Amino acid sequence: xxxxxxxxxxxxxxxxxxxxxxxxxxxxMTDRGPDSAGIAIYGSETTGNAKLTxxxxxxxxxxAGLDATLSTALGTPVTLSVKDTHAVLDLPFDKLDQARAALxxxxxxxxxxxxxETLEIYKEVxxxxxxxxxxxxxxxxxxxxxxxxxMATESxxxxxxxxxxxxxxxxxLVHNGSLSNHNSLRRKLRRDGVHIETENDTEVGAAYLTxxxxxGATLGEALExxxxxxxxxxxxxxxxxxxxxxxxxxIACKPAVMAETEQYVAFGSEYxxxxxxxxxxxxxxxxxxxxTVYFWSHTTPPxxxxxxx
Amino acid sequence: MQEFDLEAEGLRALxxxxxxxxxxxxxxxxxxxxxxxxxxxxxxxDAPIDVTVKGSTGYYCxxxxxQANIHVAGSVGPGVAENMMSGTVVIDGDASxxxxxxxxxxxxxxxxxxxxxxxxxMKGIDIIVHGNVGHMSAFMAQSGNLVVCGDAGDAxxxxxxxxxxxxxxxxxxxxxxxxxxxxxxxxLAILADLLDRGGVDADPSExxxxxxxxxLYNFNIDNAY
Numbered sequence: 240x241x242x243x244x245x246x247x248x249x250x251x252x253x254x255x256x257x258x259x260x261x262x263x264x265x266x267x268m269t270d271r272g273p274d275s276a277g278i279a280i281y282g283s284e285t286t287g288n289a290k291l292t293x294x295x296x297x298x299x300x301x302x303a304g305l306d307a308t309l310s311t312a313l314g315t316p317v318t319l320s321v322k323d324t325h326a327v328l329d330l331p332f333d334k335l336d337q338a339r340a341a342l343x344x345x346x347x348x349x350x351x352x353x354x355x356e357t358l359e360i361y362k363e364v365x366x367x368x369x370x371x372x373x374x375x376x377x378x379x380x381x382x383x384x385x386x387x388x389x390m391a392t393e394s395x396x397x398x399x400x401x402x403x404x405x406x407x408x409x410x411x412l413v414h415n416g417s418l419s420n421h422n423s424l425r426r427k428l429r430r431d432g433v434h435i436e437t438e439n440d441t442e443v444g445a446a447y448l449t450x451x452x453x454x455g456a457t458l459g460e461a462l463e464x465x466x467x468x469x470x471x472x473x474x475x476x477x478x479x480x481x482x483x484x485x486x487x488x489x490i491a492c493k494p495a496v497m498a499e500t501e502q503y504v505a506f507g508s509e510y511x512x513x514x515x516x517x518x519x520x521x522x523x524x525x526x527x528x529x530x531t532v533y534f535w536s537h538t539t540p541p542x543x544x545x546x547x548x
Numbered sequence: 549m550q551e552f553d554l555e556a557e558g559l560r561a562l563x564x565x566x567x568x569x570x571x572x573x574x575x576x577x578x579x580x581x582x583x584x585x586x587x588x589x590x591x592x593x594d595a596p597i598d599v600t601v602k603g604s605t606g607y608y609c610x611x612x613x614x615q616a617n618i619h620v621a622g623s624v625g626p627g628v629a630e631n632m633m634s635g636t637v638v639i640d641g642d643a644s645x646x647x648x649x650x651x652x653x654x655x656x657x658x659x660x661x662x663x664x665x666x667x668x669x670m671k672g673i674d675i676i677v678h679g680n681v682g683h684m685s686a687f688m689a690q691s692g693n694l695v696v697c698g699d700a701g702d703a704x705x706x707x708x709x710x711x712x713x714x715x716x717x718x719x720x721x722x723x724x725x726x727x728x729x730x731x732x733x734x735x736l737a738i739l740a741d742l743l744d745r746g747g748v749d750a751d752p753s754e755x756x757x758x759x760x761x762x763x764l765y766n767f768n769i770d771n772a773y
Contacts, residue, residue, distance in 0.1 A: 491664055492645075494625070494645075496644075509607075510585035510604055510605075511584065511587075511606055513585070524642075
């Protein structure tokens with residue numbers, strides 16, 4: 240069992256409250272996943288710049304002087320803002336791949352949580368409330384975000400086993416369920432040169448989507464083919480720079496509730512997660528259909544075939 | 549009228565108060581405020597009382613009900629009226645998966661749509677859905693009646709025993725051993741009564757009846773892998 244929450248804002252006036260609304264939704268889902276939590280938040284964008292969110296188990300030493308070291312290595316200014324075990328590196332977009340390649344040489348213990356123009360991913364082991372407090376999620380503003388509370392069934396309770404998983408530039412995946420063919424799929428993807436770090440089933444799902452998109456699929460197409468290639472139970476929520484998508488396996492045992500108003504589209508594993516959203520009393524509330532890919536996006540019209548990134 | 553603020557007083561206090569009622573109680577009408585999607589509201593009741601839930605609920609609302617009339621003025625999460633024995637549960641909105649699962653008796657009315665596995669393993673309950681039902685509804689249904697005024701999803705009545713299924717709209721597909729059956733006068737009479745109890749204004753002749761082909765009752769070597 241795990242909990243998923245998602246909030247996509249249509250009304251710009253709610254953007255300063257995104258972190259606060261998502262934090263409350265996430266904490267409500269603690270019963271479904273008390274062992275670790277994570278949040279992907281799509282915040283502000285500086286034209287020409289990219290964000291690289293990194294993590295370290297010893298942030299005091301790992302992050303000290305990292306901006307200067309990386310700046311020298313890349314030959315361009317880099318800014319670093321530390322939040323607990325995570326830090327966001329802000330650097331020119333065209334230096335992003337170079338920075339990713341340079342980081343292991345600077346400190347092999349650094350882990351990349353996410354990369355993109357607006358996306359930042361924060362995740363750690365612990366109760367959702369504590370995780371949200373550590374990163375001060377409540378204060379964050381943004382256009383949309385996805386949260387996850389984990390109750391591990393398939394692999395160890397670790398930072399890297401927590402969700403969301405970064406699947407590409409400004410893209411992420413969270414999962415409620417369990418994949419049963421992840422071992423064979425992991426072997427297949429690794430043979431194709433895909434980097435998979437843990438024994439976690441969802442990481443394989445994320446790597447699968449990345450692999451599909453590297454081979455030319457849109458996110459919508461990758462999700463459609465996931466319905467054929469992934470065996471097991473899943474409700475997936477995927478974040479993109481423009482919005483988010485939802486897909487459930489054909490059996491659809493794993494719960495999902497959506498709510499839409501003029502101000503937002505919200506996702507919750509349970510209706511409980513949505514009850515304190517503004518105007519929820521008058522929202523259209525429904526369950527997404529099994530084996531159907533949904534997208535909500537700031538760019539119109541949203542379709543499953545849309546090139547999401 | 550007993551008014552109970554669930555958010556203020558908590559679930560355990562609510563269900564304890566409802567369980568304390570017996571056949572002779574004078575507190576026959578209860579109103580539950582601020583359900584806010586909470587789980588296990590009004591489960592295990594066994595008294596002839598009327599309970600109204602003012603809002604939407606989470607998992608297992610009205611589970612194991614006996615005698616009570618439970619009315620939810622909202623939608624319900626998974627497993628509403630699961631294993632109900634008697635009484636009535638009426639949902640104004642939609643119901644999530646496995647509504648009325650394993651129910652032995654009583655009446656469950658869903659005025660909106662029900663999602664997947666509605667009436668799974670039903671054992672005598674009557675379920676009347678004003679809207680549609682999702683896939684695998686009435687899976688392994690053993691007895692009772694499921695009335696669907698809208699459409700049914702994939703694999704309706706898979707591995708069904710002796711329950712009766714009445715559907716007015718389309719059936720996406722029938723499950724293993726479920727077939728369309730002749731609607732005889734006695735079925736029309738049964739359905740008319742069910743529609744009346746479910747508050748549905750519909751002509752029984754618009755419905756089709758589905759049930760078991762009874763081919764799975766005995767072992768058939770051709771079904772073995």
